[in-house]
Amino acid sequence: MAIVLLLSIFLLFLFPQEGHGKKKQWLDTVGNWRSPVYGVEPIPCHSHNDYLRSPPLFAALGTGCVSVETDIYFDGQELYVSHYEEDRTQNATLSKLYIEPLTEILKAANSGGGDGANRPQAGVFGAAPSQSLVLVIDFKTSASEAWPHVNEALEPLRQRGWLEHWNGTNRVPGPVTVVGSGGVSYKLVTANNTYRDIFLDAPLDSLKDKSDLKKKSMFKYNPSNSHYASAKLDKATGIDITWIGFRNKAGIRKLRTQIHEATDRGLLPRYWGTPGRPRLFRKTLWQVLIREGVGVLNVDDLAAVRELRWTLPWKEPAAVTSQQ
Numbered sequence: 001m002a003i004v005l006l007l008s009i010f011l012l013f014l015f016p017q018e019g020h021g022k023k024k025q026w027l028d029t030v031g032n033w034r035s036p037v038y039g040v041e042p043i044p045c046h047s048h049n050d051y052l053r054s055p056p057l058f059a060a061l062g063t064g065c066v067s068v069e070t071d072i073y074f075d076g077q078e079l080y081v082s083h084y085e086e087d088r089t090q091n092a093t094l095s096k097l098y099i100e101p102l103t104e105i106l107k108a109a110n111s112g113g114g115d116g117a118n119r120p121q122a123g124v125f126g127a128a129p130s131q132s133l134v135l136v137i138d139f140k141t142s143a144s145e146a147w148p149h150v151n152e153a154l155e156p157l158r159q160r161g162w163l164e165h166w167n168g169t170n171r172v173p174g175p176v177t178v179v180g181s182g183g184v185s186y187k188l189v190t191a192n193n194t195y196r197d198i199f200l201d202a203p204l205d206s207l208k209d210k211s212d213l214k215k216k217s218m219f220k221y222n223p224s225n226s227h228y229a230s231a232k233l234d235k236a237t238g239i240d241i242t243w244i245g246f247r248n249k250a251g252i253r254k255l256r257t258q259i260h261e262a263t264d265r266g267l268l269p270r271y272w273g274t275p276g277r278p279r280l281f282r283k284t285l286w287q288v289l290i291r292e293g294v295g296v297l298n299v300d301d302l303a304a305v306r307e308l309r310w311t312l313p314w315k316e317p318a319a320v321t322s323q324q
């Protein structure tokens with residue numbers, strides 16, 4: 001008896017919320033398991049090289065990142081989550097590491113009863129159910145060869161209506177937005193005029209095209225075919241990690257122009273290759289990028305992003321209506 005009492009006190013000490021009868025966040029009102037990241041607040045962070053994290057996907061989701069990026073290596077049979085042929089690991093496939101866990105999380109988030117019933121298209125973040133999670137797939141081998149296999153791998157999400165897509169006239173929101181990068185070409189993405197659920201990572205430093213007309217609906221890169229517009233920071237703007245770098249007025253002007261060109265087209269601007277050190281400078285650089293309106297921060301160090309105070313304004317992209 002004394003032991004039970006002691007144990008109870010010990011458990012109360014370890015898990016005080018249990019003892020005080022607080023609502024269990026991971027259960028909905030009728031007791032369904034919700035999701036491991038139910039209470040997480042999303043932040044505009046892109047988990048670069050996410051497949052190298054331990055664990056992949058979940059470290060980023062727990063941090064609140066609204067975007068994850070994985071390399072894929074297609075060997076003619078399987079879509080390995082890997083940068084190089086020699087790094088392929090049995091069972092580390094696109095389906096096992098990303099598609100299956102996402103399907104399970106979304107099943108929980110959209111399970112009947114409780115609050116799931118009122119939002120049949122809930123995303124992974126319970127705190128912001130309309131927030132789409134972006135899955136960037138970086139094709140490391142021939143994109144046209146891997147394309148049909150990636151399409152097949154996405155089927156569990158597609159058949160449940162969980163992929164954001166273009167339906168021929170409109171961008172239809174969904175809990176997961178897939179972006180193809182690497183060798184994925186404009187031609188490959190736009191081959192189908194009536195349905196698309198893999199979007200381009202458009203070139204942020206060369207969005208203008210001679211085919212662009214004055215009317216917004218006629219931009220070459222637009223939400224019917226693209227989601228992000230990305231470029232390498234120093235190459236595209238001349239901004240680097242040094243003080244001179246982010247006091248570089250010409251660089252900031254270029255950055256602003258590029259960010260405007262992307263948002264005019266309904267795309268989210270993203271810079272990669274943002275330097276990581278020294279850390280103090282990195283933080284200032286991140287703040288400059290957020291202030292100037294990037295869509296997401298490209299992040300390698302998730303711990304650093306968890307420490308940032310997200311008091312800076314950050315807008316979700318506006319809902320996009322018909323454009324072609």
Ligand SMILES: *[C@@H]1O[C@H](CO)[C@@H](O)[C@H](O)[C@H]1NC(C)=O
Pocket residue numbers: 090091
């Ligand atoms: C891959 O998964 C199968 C089935 O779950 C398992 O039997 C096998 O041991 C796994 N291989 C590795 C290398 O983990």
Ligand SMILES: *[C@@H]1O[C@H](CO)[C@@H](O)[C@H](O)[C@H]1NC(C)=O
Pocket residue numbers: 167168169170172
């Ligand atoms: C495309 O989506 C829009 C908005 O959801 C809808 O009004 C339209 O009927 C859809 N078109 C097709 C072909 O499904």
Ligand SMILES: *[C@@H]1O[C@H](CO)[C@@H](O)[C@H](O)[C@H]1NC(C)=O
Pocket residue numbers: 191192193194195
């Ligand atoms: C476009 O995709 C839809 C949906 O997968 C399919 O039914 C249609 O045949 C495709 N059209 C072309 C031209 O590939």
